[in-house]
Amino acid sequence: MITGIIIVVAVAVVDWIAVAKGWKKIEYIAKPWTMAALFLVLALVGRFSSLPLIFFGLGILFSLAGDVFLMFSDRWFIPGLVSFLLAHVFYIVGFNLPLPVVSPTWALVVALVLAFSAARLLRPIVAGLAAKGQRKLIGPVIIYGVVITLMLLSAMLTLFRLEWKATPAVLVSVGAMLFFYSDAILAWIKFVAPIKNGRMMNMITYHLGQIALIAGVLIQFTS
DSSP states (O other): OHHHHHHHHHHHHHHHHHHHHTOHHHHHHHHHHHHHHHHHHIIIIITTOSHHHHHHHHHHHHHHHHHHHHTSOGGGHHHHHHHHHHHHHHHHHHHTSSOOOOOHHHHHHHHHHHHHHHHHHHHHHHHHHHHTTOGGGHHHHHHHHHHHHHHHHHHHGGGGOTTSOHHHHHHHHHHHHHHHHHHHHHHHHHHTOOOTTHHHHHHHHHHHHHHHHHHHHHHHHHO
16 A cells, blocks of 8 residues: 555656646646546555445545546536535545444534634635625535535544544544645635645645545555
């Protein structure tokens, strides 16, 4: 698994450099191939030997589809958004198979913290959409924000589940958090205001988030 993860990181680094240098042709190759390589690692190491691994594999494939859609013009933004929303749904299902047993107190505390943080983040994004005359996107963006927050909650609750080992629980929690913030950065750039080196930050957090999440899943379900 370690060799496979190193290869995925290497492809991701090529994409980061292409983004930094504005090498569009290389970016169009390296960006989708990063997720394709991550899918191959999951397939070769995990062999889809359990139901959760199948759902995480579907999550990677829909993330790959979202990557492809978002590389092109804004008219493909909604298909990209839907692809990533479905990816998060598959991740949510994967994290919650089998049905988890979690302390209601901890679940409520984590849920409230994440809900408050997500609401604070969504407020200026929704305001930015309204200011740009893109009110038709407000509903889809809010729904997406709710779903990705539920994905992050599902990942972080593994920290309190006895059946999850400590290392994979930390990896998926950090990975989901990075994934969440990569989308927040993208939304901020697109609908609120530019961020210096924002596209680089978006891609680095996105790739590291996905890699950490899948590495944690493989450790949990294959060892």
